[in-house]
Amino acid sequence: MGGLKEFALDIQDDYFIFGGENKECFGFDLNNLTGTGSEVLKLRQTFSSLIENPSTAKVGHDLKLPIKKFLKIGVSAKGLFFDTKIAAYLLKPDRKDYDLGLVYLNQFNEDLRPDRSNRISAIWRLKKVFEEKMKAESLVEVFETIEMPLVSILAEMELFGIRIDVKMLKKLSQSTNKELSKLESKIYRYAGTKFNINSPQQLKEIIFEKLKMSGKIRKTAGGALSTAAGELEKLSEQHPIIDLILKYRELQKLKTTYIDPFPELIDPKTERIHTTLNQTGTVTGRLSSQDPNLQNIPVKTELGQEFRRSFIASPKYKLVSLDYSQLELRIAAHISGDKKMTAAFKRGEDIHTRTAAEIFEVDPDKVTPSMRREAKAMNFGLLYGMGITGFQRASGVSKDRAREFIDRYMTEFDGVAQYMESMRTKARKDGYVETIFGRKRYLPEIRSGIPQLMSQAERMAINMPVQGTEADLLKLAMIKIEKLINSDYQPGDVKMLLQIHDELLFEIKDNLAEKAGFKIKNIMENIYKLNVPLTVDLKCGYNWVDMAPL
DNA sequence: CCCAGCACGC
């Protein structure tokens, strides 16, 4: 079996199977490789020389799974060449599910029979078709230079995990419980009755019927009065119960989503939290994280920060965080070629202040905090294809003012306005939009003739090239950083832990942290030459909150 | 089991 130049592999449970195209399949249980007998060692030697040989190409559907299994027994797969799951994703990134059976059914309109040799032949069959399709759609570069090299990096990140201070979490759980029951009884007292605060239905009855509060409150999709935080805030002057409810919600969220589940999720063998990073989970090219989601760990509120503090470095290590400053807006400036926005970034200005200065026609030093806040809302709105109503809601200004503000913005930043229009036009004409590296998103609804679906598709057309290019850049940076780690450092001295869309988190030997941090920063800032500079904030500390700039 | 409503991140 050592002579194979290319083979497909598939793994279910611990049973591993591989086979060349048109050749018969071999399979065995991975647990047979972990003993110490001479037969086992021999088999293991043959196995690892095949898996670790970079010139033997591996084909598979979801290669991250077998790579993780191999890493667990000390075998580091090399020569990862074609993952049909990722190919399927690049060709059509809006599917919910990329299971082999579903992808196969979708492609060939045939059910995939579940036996193992059928899976292997299905992988080969898909590979042939996807290879041609990716060539035809110019997706080969994204596939080969961005997605495939990332697979084993994600496998390592998942396996390595991140350290958590359990004792701290247990304490935090207790204090949060106490606080919650206090809030609970106060809320019942104000309401004059016990009810389920977690039920929006019961809550709205208490607020709008029993306590008879009123105001300009948004309706939910189902037609009921909304109890979302933004709506309740409008009522906070009317009754002291509102603030208590908002606080209760915050604590309940933190407790049930983060504080209580996390201790259970710690792997007793590694004493660390291991997420799953999904490479085919978003339509824009971003990664997603689940079980648990480590990309939405709280950061804003005090209790959120308290929770985040429980993410800690191993002994003799430091956490090093690097995040891009205003990456999406910089990408928007680059793609649109907008003169004023590009110039502002080139001069190193605070972009929101500059935006305010342009719109209100004042000097930057005359921009007030509220002017800056509105300009910031506008800049964010731009990235999301926001309209007048959306901006009105985000900024809190009147409708006329919102309209005028947006008009001014589009006049001043006319490159941005042209970009937005050109993406709408392209999506209508070509049926898709793309990132600067050619990652695509199809938007068939833009031609549907149904106004709501068309506007929604237009917003997606405006956002995807920016968000998707950001995802591409982060992935490229991760790949280049991993190369640095493997060439310049001892195994285990520098470990990539997480990617949170515009941020990378590492765990680095404390005596190396500063130097390695600057090297990584340098890679990130120079990962790709745009018309604007990219800047990265570098911070370092023993937990994920108390970090000092380097 | 699924959906609605809500809330956390970027």
Place this chain on the structure above:
DNA sequence: GACGTACGTGCTGGGT
């Protein structure tokens, strides 16, 4: 007249 700011994951409640 209301609506409609991109991309995710995950919780609880409430109905099937």
